[in-house]
Amino acid sequence: MNCDIKVSIIVPVYNVEVYLKECLESILIQSYDNYEIICVNDASTDNSSLILEQYVEKDERIRVLNNQINRGLSYSRNRGISEAKGEYIMFVDSDDMIKENAVESLIDILKEKKFPQIIYYDMEIRNEGSWAKEQVGKKKNSFNYNNNVYVGLELYEKFNNDADVIVEACRQLINKNFLVENNISFYEGIYHEDVLFSFQCAMIASEVVYYQKEIYIYRRRDNSIMAVMNYRRVQSYYIVFIELWNYWKSGEWTEGINKLFEKYLKEVYKLFIKGIKYYPNQGLQHFGNSADVFMYDILKSGINSVMEYVNLKAEDIVKIKKASQVMVYGAGNIGGEVVQFLQNQNIKVEKIIVTSRKSNAEMVLGIPVVQLEDVDFDEEVLVIVAILRSNKNAVEAVIDNLKGKNISKIMMYDGEL
Numbered sequence: 001m002n003c004d005i006k007v008s009i010i011v012p013v014y015n016v017e018v019y020l021k022e023c024l025e026s027i028l029i030q031s032y033d034n035y036e037i038i039c040v041n042d043a044s045t046d047n048s049s050l051i052l053e054q055y056v057e058k059d060e061r062i063r064v065l066n067n068q069i070n071r072g073l074s075y076s077r078n079r080g081i082s083e084a085k086g087e088y089i090m091f092v093d094s095d096d097m098i099k100e101n102a103v104e105s106l107i108d109i110l111k112e113k114k115f116p117q118i119i120y121y122d123m124e125i126r127n128e129g130s131w132a133k134e135q136v137g138k139k140k141n142s143f144n145y146n147n148n149v150y151v152g153l154e155l156y157e158k159f160n161n162d163a164d165v166i167v168e169a170c171r172q173l174i175n176k177n178f179l180v181e182n183n184i185s186f187y188e189g190i191y192h193e194d195v196l197f198s199f200q201c202a203m204i205a206s207e208v209v210y211y212q213k214e215i216y217i218y219r220r221r222d223n224s225i226m227a228v229m230n231y232r233r234v235q236s237y238y239i240v241f242i243e244l245w246n247y248w249k250s251g252e253w254t255e256g257i258n259k260l261f262e263k264y265l266k267e268v269y270k271l272f273i274k275g276i277k278y279y280p281n282q283g284l285q286h287f288g289n290s291a292d293v294f295m296y297d298i299l300k301s302g303i304n305s306v307m308e309y310v311n312l313k314a315e316d317i318v319k320i321k322k323a324s325q326v327m328v329y330g331a332g333n334i335g336g337e338v339v340q341f342l343q344n345q346n347i348k349v350e351k352i353i354v355t356s357r358k359s360n361a362e363m364v365l366g367i368p369v370v371q372l373e374d375v376d377f378d379e380e381v382l383v384i385v386a387i388l389r390s391n392k393n394a395v396e397a398v399i400d401n402l403k404g405k406n407i408s409k410i411m412m413y414d415g416e417l
Contacts, residue, residue, distance in 0.1 A: 011080075015044050120211065147209055190232075328351075357370070385411070
């Protein structure tokens with residue numbers, strides 16, 4: 001392999017005019033310059049297309065592929081892979097960035113480790129917006145594996161033992177021939193496509209490296225795909241579950257890898273069950289055969305089995321029942337559990353309050369989701385705050401906002417304030 005390695009950086013683009021220039025500039029300032037930027041414009045309706053045209057004129061390393069209709073992130077990445085001329089592929093989402101000298105650092109590791117198929121690396125997370133700041137406790141673990149070369153299965157088992165499995169495509173530099181020869185691509189039409197893609201790569205790869213350095217800058221923001229709960233996300237959890245299940249059954253694995261599959265399937269199942277609370281009356285759409293639909297119904301029937309956070313005691317329930325109105329602040333996992341718990345106690349929840357409607361579903365278990373600024377509160381209303389206690393800043397801000405509305409009856413999801 002030529003030591004002057006060409007890298008293809010694939011950037012899917014859809015309505016990111018606010019962030020796109022910063023993303024492209026972070027790539028163009030790289031010290032290592034033997035790379036191409038493949039921007040796949042997924043039928044953007046804002047000024048992203050104009051910005052791309054300007055950058056094509058600015059730098060010959062940039063190519064733009066235009067999707068005629070919006071096809072989604074997986075399709076755009078797959079199209080980028082098929083058009084890539086580089087020996088290695090890097091994925092950068094168009095609202096994110098890479099750090100200065102990122103590519104050069106990865107090239108140095110490639111040469112040092114004699115060109116492994118995959119290099120995994122760390123990311124810096126920047127939280128922007130109210131929803132994003134509420135996720136502040138959710139960080140990506142970093143491990144010291146001394147840049148050793150592993151078999152993919154071996155490294156993933158180590159990730160699992162250390163309480164994390166890397167799934168993001170944007171934390172991997174991948175050999176293109178490895179993807180082509182093993183027919184690996186992104187599952188189109190779903191969210192969380194990284195899970196299937198990364199698992200498949202790791203299960204097959206014979207030479208991978210974990211590079212303990214923050215190469216990527218991930219922007220966690222309120223109006224991103226990951227911030228919005230919708231039914232497609234719920235269906236995606238199910239599809240990921242079924243695909244992982246089938247993949248698990250298709251091979252013979254070590255005890256450690258079997259435990260990895262078991263652990264991850266449990267996590268995906270929990271996400272599916274939590275998500276389905278938002279849409280209890282909807283069925284499976286556009287996926288699978290009768291057996292898949294049957295399994296979907298079985299999994300969906302377990303909706304009442306997950307209750308991790310709510311611990312309201314008998315005396316708390318008495319207080320809640322005495323209130324003239326009951327509302328819940330927070331439409332996330334805890335909010336869904338609180339609503340479900342109260343409904344099981346025959347307690348009516350009038351509204352679910354959030355800081356911003358942009359990042360939330362319209363309904364949670366049939367209860368409307370509304371912005372705080374749009375709510376008129378009765379003097380006797382009781383508000384249950386459903387935000388993780390570990391996020392002290394967010395909890396304090398919410399309580400201050402509620403008190404600013406002259407609400408005196410406030411309770412946390414576990415009964416305490």
